[in-house]
Amino acid sequence: MFMPVVPLARRAGTRTAVLAALTLAGTTLSGVSAVAAPVPGDNGDVKIHASTTASDNQRNDPKVCDFYLAAFNFDSGEKVNWTIQTQPEVPGGATRTGSFTADPTGQGRTAAVDLPNGQYKLTWLTDQAHGAGKFKVFKVDCPTSKPTTPVGGPPAGGGGIARGEAFTPVTGAAAVGLAAVAGTVWFRLRRRPDGAA
Known part of the structure; x- marks a missing residue:
């Protein structure tokens, strides 16, 4: 039985081509991970906290009466602008706006926010972020x-x-x-x- 013998130079060329392809794939994959890394200004989160929730607690209270906003994981000194509007938007509906600056640990909080009962949308955007901002929908439901x-x-x-x-x-x-x-x-x-x- 006769087996063809591939010349050594040809095998070396194939090996080189495979190694080149793997290197290129590794470069591409490492480029993807660099793109997926957090962009400054886009990594923080704002939570709605009932007045009784500790400011370092990272839970979100979607139904509140007396409340404030708490921020986590922002860059130190980052300014966060926020807006609260009725949801769905109603002409002349209750609107609140404000801002705060994250402390060295990336946290921040607002004073108490007062709103009448209803459904609201909180939107926040930092000075470094891009796009329309992040948001949360919540409800103010105080006993009448x-x-x-x-x-x-x-x-x-x-x-x-x-x-x-x-x-x-x-x-x-x-x-x-x-x-x-x-x-x-x-x-x-x-x-x-x-x-x-």
């Missing part, structure tokens, strides 16, 4: 039933209304209607001296 003081006299049988919610517009309209009917009946009875209807 607050304790009220008694209106009128003492509660529970002493006359007056015990709570402000007890006298609603419907109750008021019913009271006016009842007074009107009673007044009409009284006026008709007074017109007839014998009291007959």
Whole structure:
């Protein structure tokens, strides 16, 4: 049986071509990793924190009442500009804007932010970042039933209304209607001296 013999020079050329291809592939792969490295200004994150959440806690509170913004993993001294708008956007809706500068550890925080109940979108952008910025959607949901003081006299049988919610517009309209009917009946009875209807 006859086996072809490849000349040594030809095998060396093939080996060189394979090594060249692998080197080129390695260069390309190392170039990809350099592109994927974080760009200054694009690596930070802003969290919505309930007023009771510690500023170094990296969780996000998507439903809050009293809250502030906390920042993590920014470059030291980096300025972060933020905007909060109603979501979806409503003409004349509540909007808040501000900025803060990250401390040497890359963290930062705002003072308390006050917004009425509703759905909002937080957008932030640093001076070094590119594009439209990063965002989070969250909800402000504060309880609306607050304790009220008694209106009128003492509660529970002493006359007056015990709570402000007890006298609603419907109750008021019913009271006016009842007074009107009673007044009409009284006026008709007074017109007839014998009291007959």
